Amino acid sequence: xSENEIGLREARTQLGEIANRAHLTGQVTYLMRNGRRIAxxxxxxRVAKEPTMTITVTDLAQELNVSRDDVLALAxxxxxxxxxxxxxxxxxxxxxxxxxxxAAVIRDQLRNA
Numbered sequence: 001x002s003e004n005e006i007g008l009r010e011a012r013t014q015l016g017e018i019a020n021r022a023h024l025t026g027q028v029t030y031l032m033r034n035g036r037r038i039a040x041x042x043x044x045x046r047v048a049k050e051p052t053m054t055i056t057v058t059d060l061a062q063e064l065n066v067s068r069d070d071v072l073a074l075a076x077x078x079x080x081x082x083x084x085x086x087x088x089x090x091x092x093x094x095x096x097x098x099x100x101x102x103a104a105v106i107r108d109q110l111r112n113a
Contacts, residue, residue, distance in 0.1 A: 005030045005037065028108070046104055054097040064110050072096070074106045 004027060011018060011031050021027040022043045031039040057075060061068040075098060098106070 004028060005032050007032050008038075011041075046107070047100075054099060055103045057096045057098060060098065060103055060106065064107065066110055070110065071106055074109055075102060078102050078105060 006014070006018070006029055008031055011029075018029045018041050022029065022041050026043050026046075028043075028046075029041045030037040031041070055063075057071045058068055061071045064071070075096065
């Protein structure tokens with residue numbers, strides 16, 4: 001198991017500490033059963049409050065301090081990309097919105113790169 005993975009039995013005894021790390025440092029901790037990830041403890045700001053929550057590619061790139069092209073490259077690989085709501089940003093460029101789920105996958109991939 002990696003540093004951010006913990007077995008369910010051990011997680012039960014450390015839940016307060018795991019929750020604090022998620023809240024204070026943004027750490028994602030994966031809960032394991034039989035060597036497989038079955039759930040995760042994540043900071044609350046990374047969880048969609050509504051199923052329709054979206055973020056623009058530009059906003060996500062700014063949040064992660066990466067280029068817009070880096071985010072678009074990963075977004076193109078996702079089948080969960082939701083570009084049904086297109087918007088125009090402040091520079092009058094075509095913009096793509098991502099579902100909260102797609103944005104979470106991209107965040108994980110870019111943070112762990």
